[in-house]
Amino acid sequence: MKIAIVGGGPAGLFFARLIKRSRPDAEVRVFEQNPRDATYGFGVVLAGTARDRLREVDPETLDRLARAMTFSGSQKIGLNGDSLVLTYPGSSGAIARLTLLQILGRLCDEVGVEVVHDRRITGAADLDGYDLIVGADGANSVIRTIWPDAFPVRSHQLGNRFAWYGVDRALKPNALIFRYHRGGCFIAHYYTYADGLSTFVAECDAATWEGCGLDRMTDGQRKALIEEIYADVLDGGRLLENNSIWRRFDARIAERWTDGRAVLIGDALRVAHFSIGSGTRLAMDDAVALHDALIEGGPVAGALDRYVAARRPVRDLFTEATARSYDWYEGVRQAMQTDLVSFVHDFLTRTGRVDDDRLKEYAPEFYARHIAPRRAQDAGLELTA
Numbered sequence: 001m002k003i004a005i006v007g008g009g010p011a012g013l014f015f016a017r018l019i020k021r022s023r024p025d026a027e028v029r030v031f032e033q034n035p036r037d038a039t040y041g042f043g044v045v046l047a048g049t050a051r052d053r054l055r056e057v058d059p060e061t062l063d064r065l066a067r068a069m070t071f072s073g074s075q076k077i078g079l080n081g082d083s084l085v086l087t088y089p090g091s092s093g094a095i096a097r098l099t100l101l102q103i104l105g106r107l108c109d110e111v112g113v114e115v116v117h118d119r120r121i122t123g124a125a126d127l128d129g130y131d132l133i134v135g136a137d138g139a140n141s142v143i144r145t146i147w148p149d150a151f152p153v154r155s156h157q158l159g160n161r162f163a164w165y166g167v168d169r170a171l172k173p174n175a176l177i178f179r180y181h182r183g184g185c186f187i188a189h190y191y192t193y194a195d196g197l198s199t200f201v202a203e204c205d206a207a208t209w210e211g212c213g214l215d216r217m218t219d220g221q222r223k224a225l226i227e228e229i230y231a232d233v234l235d236g237g238r239l240l241e242n243n244s245i246w247r248r249f250d251a252r253i254a255e256r257w258t259d260g261r262a263v264l265i266g267d268a269l270r271v272a273h274f275s276i277g278s279g280t281r282l283a284m285d286d287a288v289a290l291h292d293a294l295i296e297g298g299p300v301a302g303a304l305d306r307y308v309a310a311r312r313p314v315r316d317l318f319t320e321a322t323a324r325s326y327d328w329y330e331g332v333r334q335a336m337q338t339d340l341v342s343f344v345h346d347f348l349t350r351t352g353r354v355d356d357d358r359l360k361e362y363a364p365e366f367y368a369r370h371i372a373p374r375r376a377q378d379a380g381l382e383l384t385a
């Protein structure tokens with residue numbers, strides 16, 4: 001069997017490794033447009049649940065990734081000068097996106113996958129002769145553009161703007177800081193992912209973009225503004241750029257997952273919004289599901305149907321949760337007009353998937369200290385009414 005994988009991100013590389021490990025006789029080739037030592041972005045986070053899943057499927061991959069991760073079990077939430085620190089029972093592991101890809105690339109080499117760098121796929125002719133074509137080519141998938149009728153896309157552009165920076169400092173603790181500045185609403189999401197390095201995603205709502213004049217600034221001026229607003233948290237550090245363009249998130253969803261011998265996985269299928277911090281995990285889980293469906297055997301078409309049937313319900317749930325999460329950020333100006341505890345509660349429950357019972361498990365200290373007394377007071381008021 002000849003398999004072409006377009007895109008050497010987490011979805012493509014992990015799928016390549018898994019399938020080659022299970023089917024050594026298959027010819028597995030990954031085409032990646034970037035050189036081996038380059039990618040977009042800075043660090044990404046893999047939650048404990050994502051690592052548990054990896055441990056089941058491929059302990060060696062988890063071990064190597066875990067050795068390169070920086071772990072944290074807490075997060076500061078700041079609202080206009082006030083803040084509290086949440087501690088979570090599970091830790092999140094952050095890793096440089098480039099390190100993640102380099103490790104996955106080496107794990108591919110070791111099982112005999114051919115990873116071809118500096119090779120951009122541009123048309124169907126590049127993919128002639130393959131029995132299976134895996135579109136793991138991210139948010140701007142070329143597979144979807146080569147076959148637009150087979151893979152129609154629903155697209156919804158958000159109003160908020162964001163840019164993905166790094167910082168030349170280990171910012172501690174990980175944090176999400178919501179701040180008013182000259183009538184604008186700004187958000188900083190940051191976490192340490194390596195010695196002396198942090199990811200820093202800056203965001204503002206649509207009204208801020210125009211109201212504070214960011215629409216008329218250069219990228220350099222926008223960066224300087226964020227450095228000014230967050231000078232205290234940057235603690236003398238500078239924002240680093242890696243194609244750090246301010247843009248609106250485009251929530252693209254492919255309406256179909258497969259067509260003939262072609263299949264989509266990862267962000268090519270549905271782009272994960274950074275506010276749920278699960279895009280890498282979803283991409284790797286798609287890879288596992290596609291692998292599992294293929295190794296059951298039989299014709300490719302049947303395997304692809306099994307992949308869709310197994311994976312679609314989970315993806316639908318995440319898509320719904322993702323939409324609720326980015327909608328919450330779109331309305332952040334309104335959400336910020338409350339006290340810190342109500343705000344944090346609102347934030348933690350924004351996807352509609354966290355009720356009181358889940359909150360007790362997820363953020364036990366926060367629940368015990370801030371929410372349980374409120375619930376007790378509400379119950380007391382009901383009894384006396």
Ligand SMILES: Cc1cc2nc3c(=O)[nH]c(=O)nc-3n(C[C@H](O)[C@H](O)[C@H](O)COP(=O)(O)OP(=O)(O)OC[C@H]3O[C@@H](n4cnc5c(N)ncnc54)[C@H](O)[C@@H]3O)c2cc1C
Nearest residue numbers: 007009010011033045120121137138266267274278279280
């Ligand atoms: C600001 C921001 C922060 C994020 N933070 C997190 C986080 O903390 N945790 C998390 O889990 N996720 C995070 N994500 C999401 C995560 O980065 C993606 O969901 C994940 O990378 C998707 O993996 P993928 O393999 O599907 O696609 P990608 O990682 O995008 O990989 C696709 C690959 O395909 C290649 N490619 C594209 N077109 C072609 C072509 N024509 N020919 C050859 N190669 C091609 C690209 O170069 C790329 O390497 C974040 C995203 C953003 C924007």
